[in-house]
Amino acid sequence: MKIVALVGSIRRSSYNRKLAAFVQQHYAGQLDVTILDLGALPYYDQDIELEAPAVVQEFKQAVLAADGVLFVTPEYNHSIPGVLGNAIDWLSRVERPLTGKPVMILGATMGPLGTVRAQGHLRQILDSPGVAARVLPGNEFLLGMVQNKIDAAGNITDDQSVAWLDHCVQDYLEFAQQLAPND
Numbered sequence: 001m002k003i004v005a006l007v008g009s010i011r012r013s014s015y016n017r018k019l020a021a022f023v024q025q026h027y028a029g030q031l032d033v034t035i036l037d038l039g040a041l042p043y044y045d046q047d048i049e050l051e052a053p054a055v056v057q058e059f060k061q062a063v064l065a066a067d068g069v070l071f072v073t074p075e076y077n078h079s080i081p082g083v084l085g086n087a088i089d090w091l092s093r094v095e096r097p098l099t100g101k102p103v104m105i106l107g108a109t110m111g112p113l114g115t116v117r118a119q120g121h122l123r124q125i126l127d128s129p130g131v132a133a134r135v136l137p138g139n140e141f142l143l144g145m146v147q148n149k150i151d152a153a154g155n156i157t158d159d160q161s162v163a164w165l166d167h168c169v170q171d172y173l174e175f176a177q178q179l180a181p182n183d
């Protein structure tokens with residue numbers, strides 16, 4: 001299954017990027033994950049949305065061509081980071097490549113609550129009419145205190161978290177299969 005990952009942090013040592021890279025490697029047999037660069041996108045601007053810059057068009061094309069989308073995000077001030085909101089704004093206008101797409105949300109924070117508030121907001125945003133993505137129900141992958149749970153090589157060292165991630169990924173695969181158009 002071809003997946004694009006949208007990571008809500010563009011800092012070099014981002015834990016969320018490490019989490020996306022962990023998923024990319026750990027589930028390579030089931031998910032073919034490409035991590036997209038949200039830092040390359042300009043600010044969304046309605047004045048240019050009909051003739052968006054090439055980098056935006058390529059980004060939207062990559063999302064359109066994917067079978068599913070993985071959001072991996074920190075929590076900023078109890079919500080989603082601006083870089084992620086900006087990417088979603090581009091994806092919600094003109095061609096809308098998230099519409100109907102199976103989505104899974106993961107998040108890591110250095111705080112104890114592991115992005116629970118950001119994920120709640122993200123679910124609301126993804127349910128808006130301009131986006132209308134299909135978000136995996138019943139599963140929240142929250143990696144709180146992430147600084148103690150990912151090692152220098154990018155491995156998740158907390159067995160319980162890996163077991164729950166395995167469960168979420170299996171649920172996601174079934175969910176996406178149910179949504180996939182019949183061959």
Ligand SMILES: Cc1cc2nc3c(=O)[nH]c(=O)nc-3n(C[C@H](O)[C@H](O)[C@H](O)COP(=O)(O)O)c2cc1C
Pocket residue numbers: 009010011013014015016017074075076077078079108109110111112113114115
């Ligand atoms: C602007 C800003 C706001 C933040 N707000 C929250 C927050 O609301 N809740 C939380 O748990 N952590 C918050 N943090 C801490 C992040 O969890 C921490 O910086 C985390 O490592 C960011 O993810 P990253 O490593 O992928 O960049 C905030 C960090 C920044 C820079």
